[in-house]
Amino acid sequence: MAFFTSRSFVFHVKRAAVALALVATATGSGAALTGCGTVSKDFVTGNDRALGYTWAQQVQIGRESDPQILAQFGAYPNESLEQYVNRIGQKIVAVSHLRSGNPATVGLNRPAVPSDVQNTPVTFRVLDSPIINAMALPGGYIYVTRGLLANLENEAQLAVVLGHEVGHVARQHAARQAYQAQRAQLGLIGAMIAGSVIGGTAGQVANALGQYGGQGLQLLLLKYGRDAEEESDRLGVEYASLAGYDAS
Numbered sequence: 001m002a003f004f005t006s007r008s009f010v011f012h013v014k015r016a017a018v019a020l021a022l023v024a025t026a027t028g029s030g031a032a033l034t035g036c037g038t039v040s041k042d043f044v045t046g047n048d049r050a051l052g053y054t055w056a057q058q059v060q061i062g063r064e065s066d067p068q069i070l071a072q073f074g075a076y077p078n079e080s081l082e083q084y085v086n087r088i089g090q091k092i093v094a095v096s097h098l099r100s101g102n103p104a105t106v107g108l109n110r111p112a113v114p115s116d117v118q119n120t121p122v123t124f125r126v127l128d129s130p131i132i133n134a135m136a137l138p139g140g141y142i143y144v145t146r147g148l149l150a151n152l153e154n155e156a157q158l159a160v161v162l163g164h165e166v167g168h169v170a171r172q173h174a175a176r177q178a179y180q181a182q183r184a185q186l187g188l189i190g191a192m193i194a195g196s197v198i199g200g201t202a203g204q205v206a207n208a209l210g211q212y213g214g215q216g217l218q219l220l221l222l223k224y225g226r227d228a229e230e231e232s233d234r235l236g237v238e239y240a241s242l243a244g245y246d247a248s
């Protein structure tokens with residue numbers, strides 16, 4: 001594509017992307033989400049996989065965190081733009097590993113998608129931030145900033161970015177990373193610190209959301225490893241292509 005070459009663009013987005021996860025503390029009123037790992041299906045490979053959270057828990061984390069993301073950034077007050085992003089996003093979801101039965105995916109030999117996953121809505125929001133960023137919460141909440149949208153040159157680019165984020169959700173990367181942290185008995189905060197540098201944006205979000213600690217929630221910022229980012233890059237291109245975009 002003839003925009004800032006897709007490579008440099010995606011790199012920029014990747015660097016800026018953070019994963020946000022809220023986990024109820026032991027004293028919190030929410031369900032206890034910490035603890036031992038669980039064996040779940042990998043929706044992309046169909047293999048069993050040890051994860052830190054079940055799908056239901058991932059959905060709960062997303063649902064509880066979404067209002068706090070909105071409180072921090074604010075929704076961009078442009079309903080038609082949000083509808084536009086949602087329309088492209090739902091086209092991506094329809095051909096993703098979170099759904100089955102789309103004509104474009106027939107013959108791909110994908111593993112069966114559990115019905116609770118198929119029935120999980122995926123929400124797309126535009127955040128009122130100039131920072132170029134895209135994020136995914138576990139369980140189906142995906143955000144792009146108005147700064148990102150201003151830097152896109154065509155719909156195919158948006159489709160690839162949304163596909164990348166849907167890829168994080170479909171590969172359950174946050175739950176995978178949580179399991180690794182539990183296994184190492186680091187706790188997620190330890191994993192975050194060991195993980196690597198948290199950018200300014202993420203830090204600001206952490207500070208803002210830290211104010212919600214009184215609700216017994218703790219913000220954890222996870223930076224995915226290179227393998228996870230590459231998986232999502234591949235899925236982003238695959239999903240965008242299946243949805244009919246020139247994602248080459």
Ligand SMILES: [Zn+2]
Pocket residue numbers: 014017164168224229232
């Ligand atoms: Zn990513």
